Amino acid sequence: MNESKTEKKKKIIKVFVSLNREIIKTELCCACGACVAYCDGQDFNVIKMEDFTPQYKSNETKRNCTLCGMCYSICPQTDTLREELNESLKINNEIGHIDNLVIAKTTNSSIEKVAQDGGIVTTTLQYLFDENRIDAAIVSFYDKDLKPSPKIIFNKEALLKSAGTRYSISPQILPLKDLNKISQEILMDKGINEVDQLRVAFVGTPCQAKAVRKMQFLNLKPAHVIKYIIGLFCFENFHYDKLYELLEKETNFKPSDMKRTFIDKKFFVQTKDDKEFEVLLKNLDPAVRKNCLNCDDFTAKYSDISVGSVGASKGYSMIVIRNKKGQEIIDDLLNNNYIEKSSSPIEDINEWIEKKKSLFKRMISIKKKK
Ligand SMILES: Cc1cc2nc3c(=O)[nH]c(=O)nc-3n(C[C@H](O)[C@H](O)[C@H](O)COP(=O)(O)OP(=O)(O)OC[C@H]3O[C@@H](n4cnc5c(N)ncnc54)[C@H](O)[C@@H]3O)c2cc1C
Ligand code: SF4
Ligand code: SF4
Ligand code: SF4
Secondary structure: OOOOHHHHHHHOOOOHHHHHHHHHOOOOOOOOOHHHHHHHHOOOOOEEEEOOEEEEOOOHHHHHOOOOOHHHHHOOOOOOOHHHHHHHOOOOOOOOOOOEEEEEEEOOHHHHHHOOOOOHHHHHHHHHHHOOOOOEEEEEEEOOOOOEEEEEEOOHHHHHHHOOOOOOOOOOOHHHHHHHHOOHHHHHHOOOOOHHHOOEEEEEOHHHHHHHHHHHHOOOOOHHHEEEEEEEOOOOOEOHHHHHHHHHHHHOOOHHHEEEEEEEOEEEEEEOOOOEEEEOHHHHHHHEOHHHHOOOOOOOOOOOEEEEOOOOOOOOEEEEEOOHHHHHHHHHHHHOOOEEEOOOOOOOHHHHHHHHHHHHHHHHHHHHHO
């Protein structure tokens, strides 16, 4: 029996070889860590992440590939599952489905001091820990050279250190590869017997939120433990090495002597002895990742709530509520005085959406011309 070309095409399962050729070698990989977290999470012993790049662990481990194709399917940069996700999350435009918008800030002064904007992300995690609605959270930290490093944390004590934005890739999904290595002591402390019962809140960029959703759509471990997806607005991100090389030239300070970087129209570097340097964002263009120039998800369409500063006044956050779960958390945060609304709320949500849709379209087309 002759099979038609389309039927044959349908049966082709793309595996890591294709992911490597189409996404990694072409610099479209956003280093989210999903492929490695899935593959290593199943103990296939094939690929690893090194220097923010997924690759075979060695020539020998190539042979361990089971050709399952999951790494390709869950990669946020491949086109798989686009229609299915859009349908299930009611996404039909560039900013995604919006149930509600709230402008607010934390009421916690310790969080306010260290947060990037309104401290909504850190306060949400604190609330979820306080109310025992999560056992763990995946957030990002700096290492001694200001390299972002994602970690699973099991209590709220580490939250203050994780607050603030790191402007280079923190492969947030990667820590899930070691889910099965979480000690029995930690699980017992959480009152659970098995790692599958863990309830985790995930914080990440739009591309990372998309990878988690793809994994959840396919019911794949280890993403089954993620109960909340908190997405961050994200216009672009930087290569760690290139960024700090440029910043060192601009400031004469090494990353190990810097405390943090932040964007407030311009790029700022704050050193450990509290000197502040202004750097023009366009001077940092050579460090922008190629995958980001092609990215059109600014508002984290695939999350439960998305948080950013665009549209909010200084010190406040714009919160985009995507679904019932997101609405419940924000209501609880407001009702329990963890956060407070801005005195200038959005009058007409539909008008806001239309205005921002065209703003984001313009921003994205400027980026694509870079
Ligand atoms: C690379 C990048 C670019 C961004 N660009 C924009 C933008 O153009 N416009 C805009 O409005 N907002 C942007 N944001 C979001 C903004 O910087 C804040 O993260 C957001 O407003 C939340 O503020 P907050 O005070 O509630 O967060 P906080 O309470 O300070 O918490 C921030 C959370 O983000 C996590 N985090 C920090 N860095 C990273 C990272 N690199 N990857 C994953 N998680 C991380 C931290 O661990 C922490 O949990 C960007 C964020 C990132 C990571
Ligand atoms: S075993 Fe599956 S997930 Fe791992 S590299 Fe091969 S195709 Fe990808
Ligand atoms: S899944 Fe993530 S880390 Fe892996 S190739 Fe795709 S973008 Fe890169
Ligand atoms: S711009 Fe897009 S691809 Fe780049 S880090 Fe942000 S969400 Fe990911």
